[in-house]
Amino acid sequence: MDLKIIKQTEVPFLSRKEVEADAGFQGVIPSRVDVKKALAKALACDEKLIVLKRIDNRFSSNSVRITAFQYISEEDMKNIEPRGAPVKAEAKEPAKEGE
Numbered sequence: 001m002d003l004k005i006i007k008q009t010e011v012p013f014l015s016r017k018e019v020e021a022d023a024g025f026q027g028v029i030p031s032r033v034d035v036k037k038a039l040a041k042a043l044a045c046d047e048k049l050i051v052l053k054r055i056d057n058r059f060s061s062n063s064v065r066i067t068a069f070q071y072i073s074e075e076d077m078k079n080i081e082p083r084g085a086p087v088k089a090e091a092k093e094p095a096k097e098g099e
Contacts, residue, residue, distance in 0.1 A: 001025045003038045003066075015076040019043065021066045029057055035066060043070055051081055 007020040021039065023030065030038075032052055040047040054067040071077040 001030050001034065001038055003042050005042060014080055015072045016080070017070045019066075019068045019070055021068070022063055023066060024063045026062060029055075029064065035064075036068075039066065039068055045070055048074055049077060051077065 001023050003021055003023045005019065005021050007018075009018040011018060019039070021042070023035065023038065032055065035055060036047055036050055036052055039052075040050055043050070049071045051069045051071070052066065053069065054065070056065040056067075058064070069081075071080075
């Protein structure tokens with residue numbers, strides 16, 4: 001997946017940056033976890049500080065538009081973001097057989 005940052009807006013009042021990016025891919029649309037890892041690498045920050053808001057797929061295209069927030073600290077993120085948002089981005093562990 002190739003990622004290109006289109007726009008970064010600093011929001012000091014909320015201790016975050018609003019980021020828009022385009023990502024090209026081959027085959028299946030990348031998962032939220034893969035997008036979050038690629039975005040963290042491109043922004044040179046920790047994955048825990050990124051909250052994905054939207055991943056919009058363009059019809060019949062191998063690219064997606066990503067909207068995300070990059071927070072300065074985990075404490076700021078916990079105070080501002082709704083409680084369900086960080087959990088949504090994490091991958092669910094596969095169920096073990098026999099359970």
